[in-house]
Amino acid sequence: MAAVSMTVNGKAVTADVEPRTLLVQFIRENLKLTGTHVGCDTSQCGACVVHVDGKAMKSCTLLAVQCNGASIVTIEGLAGADGTLHPMQAAFREHHGLQCGFCTPGMIMSAVDIVNRKGSDLDEHTIREELEGNICRCTGYHNIVRAVETGAKAMAGSAPVRQAAE
Amino acid sequence: MYAFTYHRPDTVRQAAGLLARKDDAKIIAGGHTLLPTMKQRLASPGALVDLGGVPELKGIERKGRGLIIGAMMTHAEVAESAAVQEAIPGLAALAANIGDPHVRHRGTIGGSIANNDPAADYPAACIAMGAIIVTNKRKIPAEDFFQGMFGTALEEGEIVTKVAFGIPSRSAYAKFRNPASRYALVGVYVAKRGGEVRVAVTGAGASGVFRWTAAEEALKKRFAPKSLEGVKADPSGLNSDIHADAEYRAHLINVMARRAVEAALGK
Ligand code: FES
Numbered sequence: 255m256a257a258v259s260m261t262v263n264g265k266a267v268t269a270d271v272e273p274r275t276l277l278v279q280f281i282r283e284n285l286k287l288t289g290t291h292v293g294c295d296t297s298q299c300g301a302c303v304v305h306v307d308g309k310a311m312k313s314c315t316l317l318a319v320q321c322n323g324a325s326i327v328t329i330e331g332l333a334g335a336d337g338t339l340h341p342m343q344a345a346f347r348e349h350h351g352l353q354c355g356f357c358t359p360g361m362i363m364s365a366v367d368i369v370n371r372k373g374s375d376l377d378e379h380t381i382r383e384e385l386e387g388n389i390c391r392c393t394g395y396h397n398i399v400r401a402v403e404t405g406a407k408a409m410a411g412s413a414p415v416r417q418a419a420e
Numbered sequence: 421m422y423a424f425t426y427h428r429p430d431t432v433r434q435a436a437g438l439l440a441r442k443d444d445a446k447i448i449a450g451g452h453t454l455l456p457t458m459k460q461r462l463a464s465p466g467a468l469v470d471l472g473g474v475p476e477l478k479g480i481e482r483k484g485r486g487l488i489i490g491a492m493m494t495h496a497e498v499a500e501s502a503a504v505q506e507a508i509p510g511l512a513a514l515a516a517n518i519g520d521p522h523v524r525h526r527g528t529i530g531g532s533i534a535n536n537d538p539a540a541d542y543p544a545a546c547i548a549m550g551a552i553i554v555t556n557k558r559k560i561p562a563e564d565f566f567q568g569m570f571g572t573a574l575e576e577g578e579i580v581t582k583v584a585f586g587i588p589s590r591s592a593y594a595k596f597r598n599p600a601s602r603y604a605l606v607g608v609y610v611a612k613r614g615g616e617v618r619v620a621v622t623g624a625g626a627s628g629v630f631r632w633t634a635a636e637e638a639l640k641k642r643f644a645p646k647s648l649e650g651v652k653a654d655p656s657g658l659n660s661d662i663h664a665d666a667e668y669r670a671h672l673i674n675v676m677a678r679r680a681v682e683a684a685l686g687k
């Protein structure tokens with residue numbers, strides 16, 4: 255067993271885990287934060303995307319022990335304490351950017367990461383290119399792209415998520 | 421994934437010590453090839469030595485006519501580095517198109533090179549620019565380093581620490597991605613430095629990255645896409661699979677090489 259401590263959605267967590275525990279397993283099974291999904295487990299679909307020290311990563315392709323000391327934000331860390339949706343979440347709802355919702359946590363974490371890196375004025379081409387690592391089997395992407403565009407604009411005024419969560 | 425012990429050294433020395441002491445230990449850099457391989461149980465190391473906490477493997481430095489990149493620099497860091505963009509924009513663009521954004525936040529140049537996947541992008545850049553692969557033991561010219569699919573000159577316990585590129589006057593990479601896996605079906609890096617031109621091809625060769633010398637000769641006479649008209653890549657020795665046969669790959673090599681020259685000329 256190996257000791258890990260990290261900050262998840264602003265809270266310090268410590269645990270003893272087997273070194274082979276994936277970050278996504280740790281998040282879902284130890285911390286019971288089941289918003290982060292496993293769609294493929296082979297690094298393709300992006301349903302498992304979380305932010306590690308402010309950067310979007312696939313939590314199915316990381317060991318929990320590799321994230322010792324890191325600050326993690328999951329989909330549960332986006333909404334306000336009173337339940338107010340993050341602007342990107344609100345945009346997905348408004349634009350019908352989801353159907354079954356399985357890919358959505360990863361889509362939203364990726365979308366927020368795109369805004370953190372590229373700013374809030376995103377054109378359609380950029381959004382499509384940047385969503386390369388996220389697969390949706392339902393929507394056909396059009397509404398996701400619209401949601402990201404709107405959510406990005408709405409985020410313009412608000413603080414980037416990595417600071418908000420730290 | 422089978423169980424293993426996990427070690428996180430602070431220095432290259434410690435890492436080398438761990439590799440020497442532990443039987444059946446493997447280095448983990450970004451882990452974006454190793455972990456999927458372990459999940460499929462195609463690899464089952466008894467110990468992982470994580471280079472993620474070794475500061476001396478980070479950093480990018482311009483030294484005269486060379487650009488030195490630390491082995492643990494991620495694809496995103498290389499792509500976004502002002503030093504890389506200025507010295508070798510073709511390399512920054514290559515890094516910006518590896519995998520997807522999440523993979524680029526994690527995958528590293530050292531890991532990509534040490535793995536030498538026959539469809540990886542970096543090996544083509546290393547060969548085309550005559551890079552030197554620096555390890556904790558020695559300096560290895562790229563052409564000696566890459567030895568066929570997944571094969572390298574690395575010895576047991578040897579750790580890639582840096583990659584040193586000679587800065588070309590012009591260079592660019594063009595790739596044709598497999599639409600499903602997004603790996604290079606064919607990728608071509610073209611680099612010109614003074615009168616010297618090198619063309620390196622990845623994704624296509626049955627034994628990994630190789631130089632396309634006929635194109636180099638043609639481009640030495642005149643560095644323009646037109647020079648490659650009628651220069652055919654030899655399909656023997658190229659991969660044929662469900663994604664593309666050797667003839668098609670040979671055709672794509674010419675097309676990608678012309679696109680790379682065009683991009684290198686800034687057109
Ligand atoms: S579950 Fe991680 S990429 Fe699909």
Ligand code: FES
Pocket residue numbers: 351352353354355356357358389390391392393
């Ligand atoms: S909404 Fe069902 S997978 Fe995207």
